[in-house]
Structures are given as C-alpha cells and as structure tokens.
Amino acid sequence: MMSDQKKSDKEGLKALRQQRKASIERARKAIKAQNQNVKAIREQMKSGGKTIPEIAAGAGLPTDQVLVYVASLKKYGMVIEGPKDGDYFKYELAPK
Amino acid sequence: MEPSRELNFDALVIGGGIAGLQAALDLADQNFKVAIVEKDATIGGKMIRLSKVFPTLDCASCITTPKMAASAHHENISIFTYCDLTSLKRDGQEIKADITQMPRYVDADKCIGCRQCEYGCPVYVPNHEEGNFNFRKAIYIPFSNAIPQIALMDVENCSLCGKCAKVCPTGAVDYFQQPEDFVIRAKTAVLATGFKLTPMDQKPQYGGGKIQNLISSLDMERLLAPHGPYQRVIRPSDGKEPDSIAYVQCAGSRDKTLGVPYCSRVCCMYAIKQAMLLSGALPLADITIYYMDIRAFGKGYEQFFQNAKAMGIEFVKAKIAKIEQADNQYVRLRYEDQEGNGGVVEREHDLVVMSLGMVPDWNPAGVCDVACDTDAFIKSTIPSLAPTVTSIEGVFAAGVAIGPKDIVDTIAEAGAAAMEASKYLNALENPKAA
Numbered sequence A: 001m002m003s004d005q006k007k008s009d010k011e012g013l014k015a016l017r018q019q020r021k022a023s024i025e026r027a028r029k030a031i032k033a034q035n036q037n038v039k040a041i042r043e044q045m046k047s048g049g050k051t052i053p054e055i056a057a058g059a060g061l062p063t064d065q066v067l068v069y070v071a072s073l074k075k076y077g078m079v080i081e082g083p084k085d086g087d088y089f090k091y092e093l094a095p096k
Numbered sequence B: 001m002e003p004s005r006e007l008n009f010d011a012l013v014i015g016g017g018i019a020g021l022q023a024a025l026d027l028a029d030q031n032f033k034v035a036i037v038e039k040d041a042t043i044g045g046k047m048i049r050l051s052k053v054f055p056t057l058d059c060a061s062c063i064t065t066p067k068m069a070a071s072a073h074h075e076n077i078s079i080f081t082y083c084d085l086t087s088l089k090r091d092g093q094e095i096k097a098d099i100t101q102m103p104r105y106v107d108a109d110k111c112i113g114c115r116q117c118e119y120g121c122p123v124y125v126p127n128h129e130e131g132n133f134n135f136r137k138a139i140y141i142p143f144s145n146a147i148p149q150i151a152l153m154d155v156e157n158c159s160l161c162g163k164c165a166k167v168c169p170t171g172a173v174d175y176f177q178q179p180e181d182f183v184i185r186a187k188t189a190v191l192a193t194g195f196k197l198t199p200m201d202q203k204p205q206y207g208g209g210k211i212q213n214l215i216s217s218l219d220m221e222r223l224l225a226p227h228g229p230y231q232r233v234i235r236p237s238d239g240k241e242p243d244s245i246a247y248v249q250c251a252g253s254r255d256k257t258l259g260v261p262y263c264s265r266v267c268c269m270y271a272i273k274q275a276m277l278l279s280g281a282l283p284l285a286d287i288t289i290y291y292m293d294i295r296a297f298g299k300g301y302e303q304f305f306q307n308a309k310a311m312g313i314e315f316v317k318a319k320i321a322k323i324e325q326a327d328n329q330y331v332r333l334r335y336e337d338q339e340g341n342g343g344v345v346e347r348e349h350d351l352v353v354m355s356l357g358m359v360p361d362w363n364p365a366g367v368c369d370v371a372c373d374t375d376a377f378i379k380s381t382i383p384s385l386a387p388t389v390t391s392i393e394g395v396f397a398a399g400v401a402i403g404p405k406d407i408v409d410t411i412a413e414a415g416a417a418a419m420e421a422s423k424y425l426n427a428l429e430n431p432k433a434a
C-alpha cells in the first residue's frame, strides 16, 4: 500500500507537471539535443585525445559549442585534458 | 501574502559583497546583532569571483573566503541569501525591511552540499557565473567556494524528472517549496549593494555583443582563476591558446553616449593586473592595453604600472573606434594613431577584453526613498566629512554602492559605515551621552 504522504506527493507532482508544462517540454527537448551532442563529442574521443577543432570537425558541430561541452564534461569528471598539440590542447575521455 | 515572521536586529546590512561583510563583521564584533540580506544564492559579491587582486596580487579567493566564513560563523550575524528586498523604510524609531526569500527548492537545513543532485541532473544550462564558457546543471551549487554550500534548482530549466530527489542522500530536494515573505526590523541599516558592469552589447560600433573572442573584464577574471571554466586561458571560440591579447580601456566609462560620463576608477588597475597575470600564464603572448589615460592613483599603483611596462606589456594611447570580427576568429580593432605617424590603424588579436564601466547594481526606486546622485549611485549627503551618511536618518552606505572604488577603499569605507552605525546605535541607547 502507498503511504498517504507518498500519494499526496505523487498528486502534487502531477499538478506541478501540469503547471510547468511549457518549461518541462523545453527542458526535455534540450536534454535530447544535449545528449546527442555529448554522444557525438565522446565518440570522437574514443580513438584517443583530440583538439577542439578536431572534435568539432568529426562531430559536425561548431568549435565554440564543442568547447563549452568539453569544459563541462571536464568539470563533471568525464573528460581530462591531455598534452598540447601546437596551439591547442588535446582532450581525452576520463578513465572509468 | 502575509509575512510569515518578523525578526529584530540592531543592524541590517543590504548586500553581502566585501563592503557588506566588512561592515557586518565590524558591527558584530561590537556585540550588535546583525542581519545580512543578499540577493544572490551566495555571499562574497564580485571579490569572490576575482582571480587575484591588485596591487598585492593576493589570491582573491584566499582573502575573501575567510571573511565570508567569519560572517557565516559569527554568533551575532544572521545571513539571508537569495532574497528580494521589496521595501526598505524608516518606521518610527526603526528601519523596516520587507523581504521575499526565493525558493531554492532545496531544504536549507537538510542540504549538505554534496552535489550529488548536480551530478545526477540530466539538463545542461549555460553557466552565467563562468561567463557562459561552460554549463552548470538545472540543480547546482553556484561555485565551489560559495557560502552557504546549499544547492538551488532553476525550475525554468528543470524537466521535473525526479532524479535529484532520488539521489539526494538527505531528502533535501523539495519541489513544492514556496517563496517566503518576512520582515526585518532594525535600528540602523548599511546599504552595500555594489555594482554591475555595463552590458557588452551596448555599443553597435563594438559589435553589439556578437563578436567571438571579445569578452568582459569579469570573464577574464574567471579565465585567470584557478577554478575557472577551462582552468587555463584559451580562446572561447575554439580552445586555441592565444598569442595576442588586447584590452580596450574605457569601453563603457567616460562616454556620455552611454550615460556613463564618469571614470570607473578600477579598470586601468585591473587591466594592468590581468595583463601581468597573463604574461605569467602565457609567457610567449603579446599583451597590449589600448588606453585614454592610465589612472594609477592609489598607494603603490604607479609602481605597479611601471612594473607592467618593464615586463613588456605594450601600452598604446588610443580610443578604440570600432571592433569587428576578422577571419580565423580574430578580433580586429580600429583606432586613430595618436603617438606614431597618425592615421587610422587596424590590428588583430586572438582575444580582446573590454574594460567595461561600473554602474549601480541596485536601483532603489520604488523600494527605498534613499537619495541617489546624478550618476545613479547612492548619494553621500556629507561627502567631504562623512561619506557614508545617506539622506535617511540611521541609514548608511558603503563600497561601490556609493561610487566606483577599489577593494582597499571599499573596506575602509565599510569600516567607516559600521562606525557611523555603531555611533547611531549607542546614541539611541544612551541619548544623553550623544
């Protein structure tokens, strides 16, 4: 049996979802697009460290956008900075 | 909505930047009960977001964090963050503040700042705290040395997936939290509401905010900070390590067309500071400062400027007329040559920093009838003798809220405001002695 508290939380969340329908829809779309971008970027790094322009060319994304993703993946521990290659740094997938 | 509670203090400080923290600490150390009301989710103001500070090149975080912590742990100080001040008025013998505390959607008493919610959240959101150079999540802690270390949820970007609540070890996530209205009554108040920078897109001749690798001076502070978005200085457009970096001085100050006819006072010095830090971080890079005049007014500041010249930083006397995107993501600056052969000169740089103007962060209109000057900063009614006195009895002001100034002057002024407030409190207690 579901407790009364759980039941009212569930109902409350349902009402909240209705209330925030538009922003939830936007956030869901953003998650979908972001997951695709992250996947494409990570895919590029599977074969070893790459610079931002190399990742961008392979993933078909603009360099500035790729840098924002790579900086964020680094912040959340999924990517590490590798050695320098000319004027650019290489980025690698963090060891699991 | 009826206020949920009414709280009483000796002193109320509006703004938890370095001015507000210093004033609060000085009053609390004299045994007065102090409330700090801050609109951000963390105290610390601009100073906690800087890399190092001129003229000593001390690490900003190393000297600001202890002040933040001292305020947070002081038995006489109560801190209210993420608050909207809706009214500040004299009410008989007291100052009455109406405040709305915004919902964090996280129970402040339960949150332990572990960030598991942030790691678990699936939504990436541009991180304004880091110049949008990286993402945060829809639930996040503003930055690693934020105080308090309590998460907050940005419901505009939340998909309500429930993941944060699931991973939170203390059950702190509360999707149903509501804003809370409350009242603070105090005998005196200090306004320490600081500044913001003029917008990047203000001038069409400077590209209207659309030029890649053209960043603000506060963005550069973040790039130089050890915990910054890239943890090194690279070009935001593609991650290239810059060979050539330039500063555009007075890019929002001393310009009547922008409504900022005054000098913002600190830009020359912070540009020189950043240039020095850059030449340490990128020894091979060329660094150029385009300036109208260098105003190195403080103790040791002229020497600081001379040291920068000796380090090889190039100073070019010129007012930049136009900024454009050049090929290969370079930024092209156009100016009139004032020192060489004259004529229009164009130069390209990897990365260009705008030394933007300082304008007040708070417009009291409709909230508080404290008088402001023609420059919109809070008016000192006795500027030569008691610069922290405002038009409202028992209400004092400190820091950049009164006008642009550096940290040294801000701290000195905060001490003066605390002293005025303390004198005022003592006179209320003991009118005969006053």
Ligand SMILES: Cc1cc2nc3c(=O)[nH]c(=O)nc-3n(C[C@H](O)[C@H](O)[C@H](O)COP(=O)(O)OP(=O)(O)OC[C@H]3O[C@@H](n4cnc5c(N)ncnc54)[C@H](O)[C@@H]3O)c2cc1C
Binding pocket: B014, B015, B016, B017, B018, B019, B020, B037, B038, B039, B040, B043, B044, B045, B046, B047, B050, B052, B053, B054, B055, B083, B084, B085, B192, B193, B194, B195, B196, B197, B217, B218, B221, B266, B270, B273, B361, B362, B398, B399, B400, B401, B405, B406, B407, B408, B410
């Ligand atoms: C790029 C840059 C680099 C700098 N580098 C240096 C340096 O190296 N050395 C130096 O001496 N100076 C430097 N400065 C200047 C320095 O930042 C200021 O002197 C100092 O931060 C002023 O502190 P403050 O507390 O007056 O204002 P702020 O730091 O702006 O703090 C004001 C606080 O009040 C809050 N607030 C505003 N309105 C409200 C409201 N209505 N209700 C509640 N809270 C409110 C704000 O959120 C903020 O937390 C630099 C400035 C810039 C822009």
Ligand code: SF4
Binding pocket: B117, B120, B121, B122, B123, B138, B139, B153, B154, B157, B158, B159, B160, B161, B162, B163, B164, B165
């Ligand atoms: S409920 Fe919202 S804030 Fe929490 S994890 Fe999901 S998207 Fe992020």
Ligand code: SF4
Binding pocket: B106, B110, B111, B112, B113, B114, B115, B116, B117, B118, B150, B151, B167, B168, B169, B170, B171, B172, B173
């Ligand atoms: S809300 Fe929960 S998961 Fe998030 S920081 Fe606080 S305690 Fe950790």
